[in-house]
Amino acid sequence: MKKFFFKSAKINEFRLWGLVFTLVGMGVMILGTAGIVFWGSAGKIIAAIFMVIGMISLLVSVAVYFWAGMMSTSATMLQCPECSRPTKMLGKTDRCMYCKTMLTLDPDQATHSPSEQQA
Numbered sequence: 001m002k003k004f005f006f007k008s009a010k011i012n013e014f015r016l017w018g019l020v021f022t023l024v025g026m027g028v029m030i031l032g033t034a035g036i037v038f039w040g041s042a043g044k045i046i047a048a049i050f051m052v053i054g055m056i057s058l059l060v061s062v063a064v065y066f067w068a069g070m071m072s073t074s075a076t077m078l079q080c081p082e083c084s085r086p087t088k089m090l091g092k093t094d095r096c097m098y099c100k101t102m103l104t105l106d107p108d109q110a111t112h113s114p115s116e117q118q119a
Helices: 010-073 114-118
Strands: 076-079 086-089 093-095 102-104
Protein backbone atom coordinates (compact mmCIF):
# COMPACT_ATOMS: atom_id res chain seq x y z
CA MET A 1 0.00 0.00 0.00
CA LYS A 2 1.10 3.54 -0.68
CA LYS A 3 2.26 5.53 2.34
CA PHE A 4 0.38 8.77 2.93
CA PHE A 5 1.96 11.93 4.30
CA PHE A 6 -1.05 12.46 6.55
CA LYS A 7 -3.62 9.86 7.50
CA SER A 8 -6.41 11.36 5.40
CA ALA A 9 -7.85 11.16 1.91
CA LYS A 10 -5.71 12.53 -0.92
CA ILE A 11 -8.24 15.24 -1.80
CA ASN A 12 -8.33 16.37 1.83
CA GLU A 13 -4.51 16.54 1.84
CA PHE A 14 -4.55 18.87 -1.16
CA ARG A 15 -7.18 21.04 0.52
CA LEU A 16 -5.06 21.13 3.68
CA TRP A 17 -2.06 22.42 1.72
CA GLY A 18 -4.28 25.07 0.13
CA LEU A 19 -5.34 26.19 3.61
CA VAL A 20 -1.71 26.26 4.79
CA PHE A 21 -0.69 28.50 1.87
CA THR A 22 -3.64 30.81 2.59
CA LEU A 23 -2.79 31.19 6.27
CA VAL A 24 0.94 31.64 5.61
CA GLY A 25 0.22 34.27 2.96
CA MET A 26 -2.08 36.24 5.23
CA GLY A 27 0.37 35.93 8.14
CA VAL A 28 3.28 37.19 6.04
CA MET A 29 1.22 40.16 4.86
CA ILE A 30 0.21 41.03 8.44
CA LEU A 31 3.84 40.82 9.58
CA GLY A 32 4.87 43.05 6.68
CA THR A 33 2.25 45.62 7.64
CA ALA A 34 3.59 45.56 11.19
CA GLY A 35 6.94 46.66 9.71
CA ILE A 36 5.44 50.10 9.02
CA VAL A 37 4.61 50.50 12.70
CA PHE A 38 8.00 49.38 14.03
CA TRP A 39 10.47 50.68 11.44
CA GLY A 40 8.82 53.83 10.08
CA SER A 41 9.82 54.75 6.52
CA ALA A 42 12.13 51.73 6.09
CA GLY A 43 9.18 49.59 7.13
CA LYS A 44 7.30 50.61 3.97
CA ILE A 45 9.85 48.76 1.86
CA ILE A 46 9.65 45.75 4.17
CA ALA A 47 5.86 45.91 4.01
CA ALA A 48 5.91 46.00 0.20
CA ILE A 49 8.23 42.99 0.02
CA PHE A 50 6.14 41.01 2.51
CA MET A 51 2.92 41.97 0.67
CA VAL A 52 4.33 40.57 -2.58
CA ILE A 53 5.46 37.35 -0.88
CA GLY A 54 2.05 37.02 0.80
CA MET A 55 0.20 37.56 -2.48
CA ILE A 56 2.34 34.90 -4.17
CA SER A 57 1.44 32.48 -1.36
CA LEU A 58 -2.25 33.31 -1.75
CA LEU A 59 -2.06 32.75 -5.52
CA VAL A 60 -0.41 29.36 -4.92
CA SER A 61 -3.28 28.61 -2.54
CA VAL A 62 -5.83 29.45 -5.23
CA ALA A 63 -3.99 27.15 -7.68
CA VAL A 64 -3.92 24.30 -5.15
CA TYR A 65 -7.65 24.66 -4.39
CA PHE A 66 -8.43 24.80 -8.13
CA TRP A 67 -6.32 21.69 -8.75
CA ALA A 68 -8.03 19.84 -5.87
CA GLY A 69 -11.43 20.84 -7.26
CA MET A 70 -10.58 19.58 -10.73
CA MET A 71 -9.34 16.27 -9.32
CA SER A 72 -12.45 15.99 -7.17
CA THR A 73 -14.72 16.19 -10.21
CA SER A 74 -12.97 13.23 -11.87
CA ALA A 75 -12.54 11.13 -8.70
CA THR A 76 -14.09 7.68 -8.47
CA MET A 77 -17.12 7.62 -6.15
CA LEU A 78 -17.57 4.51 -4.06
CA GLN A 79 -19.19 3.41 -0.82
CA CYS A 80 -16.82 2.81 2.09
CA PRO A 81 -17.07 -0.79 3.37
CA GLU A 82 -16.51 0.34 6.99
CA CYS A 83 -18.77 3.38 7.46
CA SER A 84 -21.05 2.89 4.41
CA ARG A 85 -20.73 6.56 3.41
CA PRO A 86 -20.06 7.65 -0.17
CA THR A 87 -16.43 8.77 -0.58
CA LYS A 88 -14.16 9.88 -3.42
CA MET A 89 -11.05 7.97 -4.36
CA LEU A 90 -8.02 9.15 -6.35
CA GLY A 91 -5.67 6.60 -7.91
CA LYS A 92 -5.48 2.92 -7.03
CA THR A 93 -5.34 3.43 -3.25
CA ASP A 94 -6.80 6.13 -1.03
CA ARG A 95 -8.41 6.59 2.36
CA CYS A 96 -12.07 7.10 3.21
CA MET A 97 -12.77 10.80 3.73
CA TYR A 98 -14.70 10.05 6.92
CA CYS A 99 -13.34 7.00 8.75
CA LYS A 100 -9.81 6.94 7.20
CA THR A 101 -10.10 3.29 6.13
CA MET A 102 -7.61 2.30 3.41
CA LEU A 103 -9.43 1.67 0.12
CA THR A 104 -8.15 0.16 -3.11
CA LEU A 105 -9.43 -0.78 -6.54
CA ASP A 106 -6.36 -2.95 -7.23
CA PRO A 107 -7.01 -6.62 -6.32
CA ASP A 108 -3.27 -7.22 -5.85
CA GLN A 109 -3.14 -4.65 -3.02
CA ALA A 110 -6.39 -5.65 -1.31
CA THR A 111 -6.18 -7.42 2.05
CA HIS A 112 -9.60 -9.10 1.65
CA SER A 113 -11.16 -10.19 -1.60
CA PRO A 114 -14.93 -9.75 -2.13
CA SER A 115 -15.39 -13.54 -2.36
CA GLU A 116 -13.85 -14.00 1.15
CA GLN A 117 -16.27 -11.49 2.66
CA GLN A 118 -19.35 -13.18 1.22
CA ALA A 119 -18.41 -16.66 2.46
